Amino acid sequence: MTARNHLPEMPVIRPPSEWRSLLVRLTRGCKWNRxxxxxxxxxxxxxxxxxxxxxxxxxxxxxxSRLRPRAETAFFGDADPLEIGPEPFCEIAGYLRRIFPVKRLTCYARASTLFRFGQESITALARAGLNRVHLGLESGDASILRFHRKGQSPAMVKKVAARLKEAGIEISFYVLLGLGGRDHWQEHIAATARVINETKPQFVRLRRLWLYGDDSGIAGAECPLWQEIRAGTFVPQSPEGTVRELRLLLASVDDLATFVACDHENNYVHVSGMLNEDRKEMLAEIDSFLALPAAERD
Ligand code: SF4
Known part of the structure; x- marks a missing residue:
């Protein structure tokens, strides 16, 4: 692709909450990819x-600017657009903000990349107009993160969260229900709740582990975790267990000013709300779901 293309390149994936945003691709694919x-x-x-x-x-x-002149929010992708480097990122953010008076600019970010940047660069990102990062916490449990080769530790995430807060950049964490499998789900949820309680993010977005095969209608290979499942080193969580994980997480976190959302279609239960205002209703909705006969839960 050259600078003479007539249509903008699009990020492959965006958060559901960015459906109205200008989508700008700074990097292609995922550098980590492990x-x-x-x-x-x-x-x-x-x-x-x-x-x-x-x-x-x-x-x-x-x-x-010609296709979407009235856009009010913008999102930078792909998986870790900060890999372009803090200075180019700031230059692009500044350019976008001069052309579009957007209310919000967000991006996906890997904790390990932000950890490398340090406070000064993160503050520069905020000054250039970055308001929020969508960051894959996945789990707060160190051994689960290691098993899944996430390339980050809970300590690293906590450090990065503190730097983002210092800079005034909002944190939107992604948590994967089922990541500990049936054998480690309680550790997964307990440690994840601890990281959330310590870091107090503005958003926690929940998804369930998606074990796609090589027959999902798309050309690509199956989810790498299938190798571990076949080897017996990972036992997938059941649908009911996944909902119980959601319940335990919501019951374990503090009364934070954090918006929780099951805002992906793959969730079994779609609750959302503020932890410090709506927790009771969210738990009641989950309990109603769990009380249904199995055949009625679809
Ligand atoms: S979850 Fe891991 S492999 Fe997937 S996009 Fe994020 S960093 Fe890359």
Whole structure:
């Protein structure tokens, strides 16, 4: 792709909450690409990682200014657009904000990348207009993160969360129900609740582990975790167990000013609300679901 393309390149994946946002692609694919539970970029036909040039991205923003002149929010992808480097990221963010008076600019981010950046660069990102990062916490349990080759530790996430708060950038955590499997689900939820309680993110978004096969209608390979399942080193959580994980997590976190959302269609139960206001209703909704006969839960 050159700077002369007539349509902007699109990120392969975006958070559901960014459905109205301008979508700007700074990098392609995922540089890390090792998480056992993921493999989603290769699966969706983007196996290779590359960084786009600042000129290419600015050209896309020019194209978007004609296609979506009234956009109010913007999102940078793919999996870790901060891999472009803090200075190019800030240059692009500044360029976008000069053209679009967006109320919010967000991006996906890996904790390990932000950890490398340090406070000064993270503060510079905020000054350039980055308001929020969508960050994959996945689990707060160190051994579960290690098993899944996430490349981050709970301590690293906590440090990064403190830097983001210092800079005034909102945190939107993603938590994967089922990541501990049937054998470690209680540790998974207890440790995840601890990280949430300590970091007090503005958002916690829940998904369930998606064990896609190589027959999901898309050309790519199966979820890498299938290898572990076949080897007997990971036992997938049941649907009911997944909902019980959600219940335990909501019951274990403090009364935080945190918005919780099951905002992905793959969730079995779609509760959402503020922890410090809506927890009771969310738990009641989950309990109603669990009280249904199994055949009526679909
Ligand atoms: S979970 Fe994120 S960091 Fe891990 S492989 Fe998938 S896209 Fe990359």
């Amino acid at each position: 998480c056992r539970f993921c493999g989603i970029y290769p699966h969706l036909g983007a196996p290779d990682f590359s960084v786009r040039t600042v000129d290419e991205v600015k050209h896309d923003i020019d194209l978007l």
